[in-house]
Amino acid sequence: MRQATMTIHLRADRALFRFSGPDAHKLLNDVVTGHIPAAGDGAGEAAAAWALLSPQGKILAEGLAGHAPDGIWLDVHQSVADDFFKRMKMYRLRAQVVIDDLRETHRVGFAPDATPGLIHHSDRLGPQAIGFRVIAPVEATADWVQSDAAYQSARIAAGIAHQGNDFPANDAFAHDIGLDILDGIDFAKGCYVGQEVVSRMKHRGTARRRPVVVRGVTAPAGTPVLAGEREAGTIGQVVDGMAVAIVRLDRITDPSAVTVGGQPVAINLPTWASYAFGEASAED
Template identity: 60%
Template sequence: MPTILRPSRAAFRFSGPEAQKLLFDVVTGRLLAEPGPAVWWALLSPQGKVQAEGLSGWAEDAFWLDVDATVADAFLKKMKLYRLRAQVQIDDLRETHAVGWSFDGWAEGIVHADPRGLGERVIAQTTATTGWLPADDSFAAHRISAGIPEQGQDFGIDQNFAHDIGLDLLEGIDFIKGCYIGQEVVSRMKHRGTARRRPVIVSGIDAPAGTSVVASGRDAGPIGEVVDGRAVAILRLDRITDPAAVTVDGKPVTVTLPPYATYQFGDVADE
C-alpha cells in the first residue's frame, strides 16, 4: 500500500549540537540521537496536562517530530521559549513537507516505524508526495482498533494527563531520565496510582465525536473520532462498574479495553 497523506499532522525538524539535550529535558519520551523506531512523546504543561503529542525519529543528523496541526503554532512557540540560547535549530516544515503513514513496511522519505504497532510514519518534501494516496480513514481505523487516542481527533490541548492517554503504557514516558516539564505530576500519578481516566474502545456507535459515554446513568467521558461505528474514548474507569450497561446517545454500545491495558473497568484510583 502506498503512503497515505495525513494533512492533520505538522512536521518539525530539530537539529544542532544541543538538540538532543533540549528535547530530552523538555518532553516525556527518551529521545536519543540514534537510529531506530520512532518514540512516542508528549509536551506537558507544568501541571502535567498534554499540550502536544506525536512521534520523534532520528535521521539525517536531526530529530523529525510531528504534532497535530491545530497545536503546531503553540508547540513551536513553547519550544522556542524553552530553547533560550541553546544551539538548536528548529525548522517549521509545514510549508515544505507532508506527513503520511504507510502500512506495508516500505516508503520513501524520512521513515520511522511507529512503536505503537501502527505501521510507519513518513515525512517527505511536498514535491515528492505526488504518488501518495489522499487522506482517508485508514490510519484512524488502525489506531482505534488498537485503542490509541490522538490529539486533535480525540482530545484537545490541556485536557488530559499523560496517563489518561496511555502514554505510560506504550513507552511514551521515560521514568528514569530525570526532570522534564510536568515530570513531578507524572511521577506522582505513577507511584500513587491516581490515573482515573484511561483509553477505552467503544463500538456500535451511532453518534458524532464528542458525545458522552454514559455508564449506569453517569457521564464517563466523551467519545473521540468515529470510524465505522468505533471510537477511542478517555473514560472514568470507576464509573464503568457494569460494562453491559453503557450507552452513547441513549443507545447501547460495547466497551472493550485496548490490548496494552493493565487496567480494568471499575478501577478506583487513589485520591
Template identity: 65%
Template sequence: MSISLRADRSIFRFAGAEAHRLLNDVLTGVMPGSADGLAHWWALLSPQGKILAEGSASWSEDAIWVDTHHTVADDFFKRMRMYKLRADVEISDMREHYRMGYSPSEVKGATLDRRGPVELGWRVIASVDDAADWSADDTPFHAARIAAGVAVQGNDFPANDAFAHDIGMDMLEGIDFAKGCYVGQEVVSRMKHRGTARRRPVIVTGPAGEASQPVVADGRDVGTIGQVVEGMAVASLRLDRITDPAAATLDGKPVTLTLPAWASYHFGDASDDA
C-alpha cells in the same frame, strides 16, 4: 504500497549539538539520538501535567524530526523556541515543505510507529513533491490506531484537557521514566507511584456521529468518545464508575466497551482519589 497523507500533522526539525538534550529535557518520551528506525511517542506537558502537544519523533539527516497536530503547532513552535534559550539548536518550521504519511507496511525511509507493544504501521516524512501522489484518505491510520486503543490529540481530545496517563502514555512508552526532569514530570511521577490515574483509554464499538458525545454507564457520564471511524472510537473513561460495561450507552443507544489488549487496568478500578 499506498501511503496515506496525514494532512493534519505539522512537522518541525531540530538540529544542532544540543537538539537531543533540549527535547529530552522538555518532552516526556524517549528522544532518538541516532537513527534507530523508530518513531518515538512524546508529549509536551503544562506544569500541571496536561498535554499541550503530542506527536512522534525520529532521527534523520543528523536531526530530530517531530510532528504534532496542526491545531497546536504554532503554540508548540513558540514554546520550544522559548525553552531553547541560548542552546545550540536550530528549530526549523517544515510545514511548507514537508508532509507526513502513514503506510501499513514498511517503505524506504520510513520509521516504525511503535508504542509499547502496539505497532501502528510506518511513519513517512517526505517533501511536498514526493508526497503529491499519496492518498488523501487517512482512514486506514485512524482505523488501525482506534482498534488498538490509541488516542491522538486533535481527533480525540483538545489541548490542555488530558493527562498523559489518561491516554495510556505511561503504558505505551510515551513517557521515559528513566530520565530526569521534564516539564510536568512531577505530576506524571505522582500519578504513577500513587496510582491516581482516574481515566483510561477504552475502545467503544457501535457509536455514530461526531466526537465529544458522552458515554453513560450506571446512569452517569463516564467520559466522551473521540473520533468515530467505521463504527469505533477511543474514549478516555472513568473506570471506577463502570461496574457493568455491557450496559453502557451513547445517545441512548447501547455501545460495547472493550479494554485495549495492552491494558493492565480493569473496569471498576478505583483510584486513590476517586
C-alpha cells in the same frame, strides 16, 4: 527508490518540525516526557512517543519523534502546531538548536509497510505497532492516498488516543492516554516540564481516566459515554462506527450497560491495557 505499488496515506492533520544542531537531542530530552533516541537514520527504526506538558501536567502537544541524518523530526496535530513551535523556541534559550517549521514543505503519511527511499519510522507504542510514519517533501506526495481513514481506523481499533482527534490541548494528563504503558514516558531520566505530576500519578496510583475502544457508535465525536445514567467520559473521532473514549474506569462497573447518544455500544479495553473496568484510583 520507492516502489510504484507502495501505498502511503496522507495524514493531513499532522504538522512537522525538525530539530537539528549539537544540542537538539538534549533539548528534547530535557523538555518532553519520552525517551528520545540518541541516533537513527530514518530507515525504519521505531519512533519515540512523547508529550509536551504544562507545569500542571496537562498535555499541550504529543506525537512521535524520529531521527534522520539531518535532525530529529517531530509531528504534532495541526491545532497545536503554533503553540508548540512558540514554546519550543522559548525553551531553546541559548542552546545550539535550529527548529525548522516544515508545515509548508513536508507532509506526514502512513504506510502499512516500510518505505525504502523515504524517511520512515516504525509507529510502535510499547507493544502496539501501527505500521510506519512516513515523511516526504510535498512534491513527492502527489500519488499518496488523500485520506487518512486507514490510519485512523487502525489506531482507533488499537485504542490509541490522539490529541486534536480525541481530546483538546491542556485537557488530559499523560496517564489519561496511556503514555505510561505505551513507552511515552521515561521514568528514569531527570526532570522535564510537568514531571512532578507524572511521577506523583505513577507512585500514588491516581490515574483514574484511561482510553478504551467503543464500537457500534452512531453519534458524533464529543458525545458523552454513559454508564447507566452517569457520564464516564466522551468519545473522540468516529471512523467506521469506532472511537476511542477516555473514561473514568471506576464509573464503568458493567461494560454491557454503556450507551453513547442513547444507543447501546460495545466498550472494550485495548489489548495493551494493564487496567480494568471498575478500578478506582488510590485517592478514591
